[in-house]
Amino acid sequence: MTIQFKKVNKRFDQKVIFDDLNLLIQEGERVLFQGPSGMGKTTLFNLFLGFEKVDSGEILFNGKLLDYSVIRDLRQKVAYVPQIIDLGQGLVGEVIEELMSFQANAGLTTWQEQLPLLLKQFLLGLDILNKKFPTLSGGEKQRIALIIAILLQRKIFILDEPTAALDTALKQKVIQYFSERKDTTLLIISHDMEWQQLDRIKTLNLAK
Amino acid sequence: MKTPDISWIGLLFMILLLAVPLAVDYWLRLKMAKDVLVSVARMLVQLALMGVFLEYLILWDSLALNILWFFVMVFAASHSAIKRNKLSFRKFWKPIFGAMILAVAFSVLYFNALIINVKDLFSARFFVVISGMILGNSMKGIIIVLDKFYTNIIKEKHQYFYRLSMGATKHEALRPWVQQSIRASLQPIIATTATMGLVSIPGMMTGQMLGGSTPMLAIKYQMAIVLVIFVAMVLSVVLALFFSIRVVIDRNGIVNTLD
DSSP states (O other): OEEEEEEEEEEETTEEEEEEEEEEEETTOEEEEEOOTTSSHHHHHHHHTTSSOOSEEEEEETTEEOOHHHHHHHHTTEEEEOSSOOOOSSBHHHHHHHHHTSGGGTTOOSHHHHHHHHHHHTTOOGGGGGSBGGGSOHHHHHHHHHHHHHHTTOSEEEEESTTTTSOHHHHHHHHHHHHHOTTSEEEEEOOOGGGGGSTTEEEEEOOO | OOOOOOOHHHHHHHHHTTHHHHHHHHHHTOOOHHHHHHHHHHHHHHHHHHHHHHHHHHHHOOHHHHHHHHHHHHHHHHHHHHHHTTOOHHHHHHHHHHHHHHHHHHHHHHIIIIISOOSOTTOHHHHHHHHHHHHHHHHHHHHHHHHHHHHHHHHTHHHHHHHHHTTOOHHHHHHHHHHHHHHHHHHHHHHHHHHTTTSSOOHHHHHHHHTTOOHHHHHHHHHHHHHHHHHHHHHHHHHHHHHHHHHHBOTTOOBOOOO
């Protein structure tokens, strides 16, 4: 598995976000993206996930140009935790069930057994499943999104500020979890310094 | 029994009724006189033109002309449904026009062929008149469905992108907005259907009874037309939404209602 950005240019109106950006991420790498707000960290993820288009340049996934079929394949291989977490209006349990019912997730047969264990691991009670998603606190939403990402059993994690709303103890729990997942590729945007404790982590600063 | 004619003097008395709203406007200083006069004038001109057209359509009763008229009406309705939502006409006209053509043609032909069983399915008296009645309602449904769907999916794009990021197919990812917008577009007609005959006498029935039909006959027509209008609306709304999704949302799920 490789992710490659080749001479990627992207601007919004007049503001240049990326000017000939080159980037190569190999399987199993752990990359922490840093840099002040507005430097295009989230845009980088959006381009990779196919939510935005490059102005010029190429993005390659496993050496293949991101076209329709590659994007579809990629979206079935990544677990994404967005910065703004909106899972709709329903009950948390129903929302998770619906996401797990997508065709792409049909192979997941053990998520129902794993869910209570993960809730416990991240200090959430089972009762949260019967709460409406919008009523959750920021920290609860963040942990639910992380749990869903883990339930998907994918090998590439794309995490956009995944611990911003968590207290120190919880941040440690999340980082602890990922430090044990040595089989995964991690792309993380975070202002939390704690992520730097992760061994083998590479910090990339997008500020020029 | 025939419908009594309205004489020139009758028409004069009709116009004289405007004195009531104008007096209220003057008395309460509503400053609505201009709006009232403009909208009444529009109504008079539009209906007069419609009257002239229908008069000739029914007189000539030509198949080609009836169908042409049908297309023109559907095009006008699609145009106003798109403009009301401030959507790109260039992008939306084909899906909306196509959806309305299919939905309305199916419903009016079903009504003519199977419910009232007329010989000439395309005769102006039935085809043009009934499709006109169906069209207005379909247009209202399409206005609501497009508004709800595209406004909400853009407003809630974080949720939509999240679903896509999981590898959802386009239709899996769109499901909540498809459900919400179709529900919202059908709710008004479901509510009116439930109160039908409770207080007011529906317009079509009134017309038929003034024309000399018995109440039972008028009611049978009314029931049939309510159901046909409802079905046409369901079809219009669903087809318009799915046809437009094909054009507006690309294969990667990116929504682009502009250009």
